[in-house]
Amino acid sequence: MIQKIFSVLGTIFLAISNLFLNHQKLVLNKKVIIITGASSGIGEHLSKSLAKKGAIIICAARRKNELERVSNEIKKDGGSAYPIKTDIRILDDCRKLMQKTVEKYGKIDALILNAGLSMWSKFDEIEDISYFKTLMDTNYMGAVNCCHYAVPYLKKTAGKIISCSTAQALMGFPNHSGYAASKHALHGFLSTLSIELKYQISFLEVILGWIKGTNLRYNALGQNDKNTKTQVRKHTEEAVDLNECVRKIILAIESEKTKVYIPKKLSLIPFLKVFFNTFLEKKTIKAIKRNKK
């Protein structure tokens, strides 16, 4: 109990100090930034917005034509971008991603772990459980593979690792058992790296709620290993606009934050989990019902 009180007090203290400390803004101009999952959604918009700030963007994902489209649009707009076709589940693809970046630009300043895959089904209704491995391979091992090859370069630049994660990395969430598990694993992995690599690399964990205008729901896995394309669920009004989401992520990067919750109300989750878990579960079930269709 005493430990819990200290942990909550620590979180409150950090939040208050973040409010009052005037951090120097991180300059993004000429920073070499690798973004996984740059071919659509948050990754695509983040790539374009960071390029507008002068960053050199390495766009990574599996669909070559989409990567080329994004990087051509960045270049047309006066920015710098370089597409590298990468499947983050394949270790050697991740090695080549880092190697080609360093060959071309001489350094890596930041790695944005954004590529991801979701699901929507109650566990006991899933027919083919084998796709839980795909979720782990993408959302967790994909990040591990990238970090394995990026960390030596990031140490040289005192660089940054940014993860586009979810509230489901911090709590259980109906219909998302495999997704929540993979993001919990990612959270545990990066929390550990941030201790091991303190003062060498900085970390930003982005905890996202529902974001409108991406392909995550369209590509989500359902009751078997086929996705749920025919019945994509609509977003409710509580979902965050994609541009607003990207604006807040960039603000958090520039302010050297270690954690950002989008929307902000998600920052209550750790506190609610400790003191009002039943309330949190009820809110979650309500949210799931609102998002069913």
Ligand SMILES: NC(=O)c1ccc[n+]([C@@H]2O[C@H](COP(=O)([O-])OP(=O)(O)OC[C@H]3O[C@@H](n4cnc5c(N)ncnc54)[C@H](OP(=O)(O)O)[C@@H]3O)[C@@H](O)[C@H]2O)c1
């Ligand atoms: N949208 C939301 O409501 C929401 C909420 C919480 C967290 N997030 C997180 O935000 C991140 C971005 O999601 P999004 O909403 O922008 O979804 P999205 O539009 O579906 O984008 C997912 C991206 O990941 C890439 N990707 C998937 N598997 C990959 C693989 N094996 N190797 C390389 N790239 C891969 C996809 O590109 P290719 O298909 O071309 O490979 C795509 O560019 C995800 O990690 C997601 O978990 C999103």
